[in-house]
Amino acid sequence: MRLNTAQFLISQAWSAILRNGAITGAAITNISVALCVLGVFVLTAYNLQAQAMQQAAAVEITVDLAKDAKRAEVEKSLRANERVKAVRFVPKAEALEGLAQRWGLDFSTLSRVGNPLPDAFRVVPVKPDDIEAIAEQAEQIPGVAEARYAQQTTTKLLKLARGIKLAGLVAVIILGTASLLLVSVTIRLTIYARRREVRIMQLVGATNWFIRWPFLLEGWFQGTTGGIVATALLLPGYAYLASLISSNLGFIRPVQSTELMVALGIGLVLMGSLFGVLGSLIGLQRYLQEV
């Protein structure tokens, strides 16, 4: 494309944006709202998944030792596993004390009866997903009587986290398609308002790409601006809400990571640009079929 032509096409797009201020504003508002809804959904899904993973991560594996076990060797084997984050030795007296506390019994009375509990290790996995594999491997170590963990709770939490991830992905695809359609309808309205203009361009010998470019640039501008507006609304809003929740509801800890915010912001702006350009292409196709 020649520089002259490029300059002309950009100036065409810019003057159309300025002249059709109301339609441009409506398109940007639509895109921002669609992307905000998408962003809220992504954040919600991300937080729900993070909560489920956090709960699952709190689950430990209790590795009971056999009576004749060599403690140091078992510990060495446990620590050798890459998937293990931490290993803590729990002597059987400590275990009994914990039991007494949980059940509300007097520890000294209970210890006089005798301590049936074995010495054990508490093992924390790096990833909650690996809990089952770690337990199985631990049971293979000589001297280990049994490896136990709250299997049902962990499995349920992990299932929930995976479910949320999948549902989030499906919902993002559905919401993304809906946003794209919304944008393409909005841009089609812009083109419909200027269909006469498109026809005249064709009649004075403009090629289809010559006609397309200003609309694509316009769509890109609307989409990108929509993405920036959505980011500007969503991120500070989320940060405020997250700090409000953490300070008032201690048991819920919303994700407050800069990486997530930056990724979401960039994602929304890129998605806006893509939707704007694709929406324009889809919207224009019909009008460019007549020659």
Added chain:
Amino acid sequence: MIHIQDVSVAYPKGIQALSGVDLHFERGEFAFITGASGSGKSTLLQLIYRELEPTRGQVIVDGHDVSQLPRHRVPLLRRKVGVVFQDFRLLPMQTVWENVGFALDVIGATKRDKHHRVPLVLELVGLADRADAYPDQLSGGEQQRVCIARALVNTPPLLLADEPTGNLDPVISLNIVQLLCDIADRGTTVLCATHDTHIVDAMQRRVVALVQGVVVRDEKTGGSYDAA
């Protein structure tokens, strides 16, 4: 320059716009296409710039059969054909200057070229002082003159004018058609569809008369307009 061979155009619902038309126009020739409303004047012009395709026959412009032209080459044909529309067809959001310059932008003319040619052609149609006005700020006659300026600015080898004087007063009309004749004398083929009897009489040029899509008269130096 233009060969129209056994051309017929039928619209849906069986309306026959043109029937078996055979015409030939030389380079630099000026011809009036006359006839009452619905006689097929506009249809004939639309075939030449491929707004329409014939149901039968061939339309050959500058050696190319335009009805066989692939779609991507249609814009190139239209760059060689300046068209003055009956209903102006100006870009409503662009100024007079931009509307005229647009035909140059489409062919990738330089800024310098544009700044040279647009004022010249606006001067020619008497709109030099309205260059910054938008179409809705102009009278019908002025809008038609912008349309003529846009068609002329490329100096195309072929100029089609569909009722170019429909909205102009008699004196301006005559000036405009004289201008079209001058352009033809410089080598551009000009076809002018009109039902303005005074102009046809005044110019004494070739007249092709149509009645219900059939050529009923083709005289080298027409005049004495007969609506037939």
